[in-house]
Amino acid sequence: MPPPESLPPAQPAFILRGHSAQIHALHFTQNNARLLTGDAEGWLISWNLAFKRPVATWKAHDNAILGLGSWGADKVITHGRDHKLIVWKLPYAAEEQMDNVLPVNATDLVKQPWILHVLPVNTLNFCSFAMCLDGMPPPQGVGKTIQDTNITQSILLAVPSAVDSGGIDIYQLPSESHAAVITADRNTTTGMVMALSILAETSQIQVAAGYESGHTMVFVQNDPSAAFQRLYCAQTHSQPILSLSISPSNDHYFTSAADAIIAKHPFPSAQSIWKTDLKPLKVIQTKHSGQQGLQARSDGRLFATAGWDARIRVYAAKSMKEVAVLKWHKAGCYATAFATVEQHAPLTGLQTPDELEDDHTATIVDTNLDQSLPSTTVQERRDNKAQTTHWLAAGSKDGKVSLWDIY
Template structure:
């Protein structure tokens, strides 16, 4: 390691369940917020100025909240629960009103992926009712754009990632058999497919700028891969971890750092360019389930948050970590 591991700058507590999902909203001029989804079906809005809960939303009938995000600004929150519902919340002017909801018909743990394609146009991808099924809807109208099912039996959809290119939206999906598929949403077709892991892919993330992604499973390995000029998925690097199992992966917005949420209670930080280990963050007493980087413009406010099964969120200041420079 390049330097001793830091300690959390502070921690957040107060939920009665594990923290499955985290999302920062740090718009300039607004109060920096951290949204969390718990295993007891509760969404917390944390004010990062005073480090206290600003609002609590109970909207998934006690079912685990597995994904949270914001639309356009922090005024609209979207949450996904294991009650098979995705909910939209109006948070403007201190409200916590349920505006709309849709059914995913899926009882799995696959988190949704959101793509804002215009000022008021958003696509939402999620696992469908059938085992290998992926659905993409236009969020405001809830209109189904397509249902994607591969020809071969790959098992459950485990994780998905949407992003936009000039020809239209693309989607990466990780499956139960360890396969990774790249879908062209417009053509409803598979552009590339490769077997990456021996076990189900638990999580993945993708950096559109470098056309490079990374995935993890219950194994002790991270696999990174790239898209070449013909949109072929090509394996690139493998990182062996000390202990197996990763719940989530997150790339910082500037493309310099990668964080992993480990089943061994640890958060690992890497330089994204060459996957060079930078730090092992040790604080939690149980599995780390979620990690998220803040999107604040001020480097000193670029925090890393980690949510754990131990019902705590740790926040770390690692803005001055030196990334891979070659």
């Protein structure tokens, strides 16, 4: 095996071109068969990852798209700076009726998916929504439209409050009800909410928030009739927090900010695991300011950030060591997304994830499944490869999206 320093730098597996404005949001959906990309002009593209081609393109918002999500197998959630959060119905069958002309070539595309819900929300903070499945079973008869009748579980959405810059509103869908509110902490000057994440288990709801002041806090509601209580507060950043991501294990979370700090924090519900006071678990000085779009991978081994210096940085979640710097974009990067893969395909590259702690060089992993699936069709092999690859997507100010297949 050649020494790490002799290995060539990692290169993106694919480049998706089509947006004419900077990329603000990315999200894998349909079991990684599709990648959603949203830009600063409100355009949304759904890409077929097996063929790297657009299957649906539409103007989702009149202003920049701040965040993307999915609900079940056929619903897409978009959050725009036009103060709207919209749930669209986009099953596979509907793609045939959609336009697939890219925004760089679009003139007047009017086709849109069916709209299921529209919520008026505050977007002055540049803070994207957070969502999770509702821990409570759905009530009988819930559903405002015929399209809602096949919904099996409701969701909770957390967004910055429309009347309190440091507060948080929580909505429930499909009922569109205002489920709860978290008021700004009057004893701590935090400024605006800048990043959010939410978890729900039975009747307990937990919300992690990052603020303009560099503070991060965690709130919990143990009963729907009770007020939220603050369980954790830390100020590890000197600049506004730009992104926040909870580990898949749900026992810690990461924050990044306009400064060069990345911090790991305990999630209060798991404090028995840490057996310590609630304080930051690890704080690192990366010497690279302006890292945002922080996302943890579904296996909990890695997280990635998008840098204003046009670099995508990959870190080992346990040690928080930088294990890769991905260089391709020429303009600043704002968003990252990891594909969710339940089980790894066999690794045939030069490294395995167990070696990440000590190796700072990224290598492309060969996940070609053609030989392992001889009885399948070409289409099935392409779909299988697209859906079982741990893609890392990165979006840039240049309007391009790079797809990386590393580790």
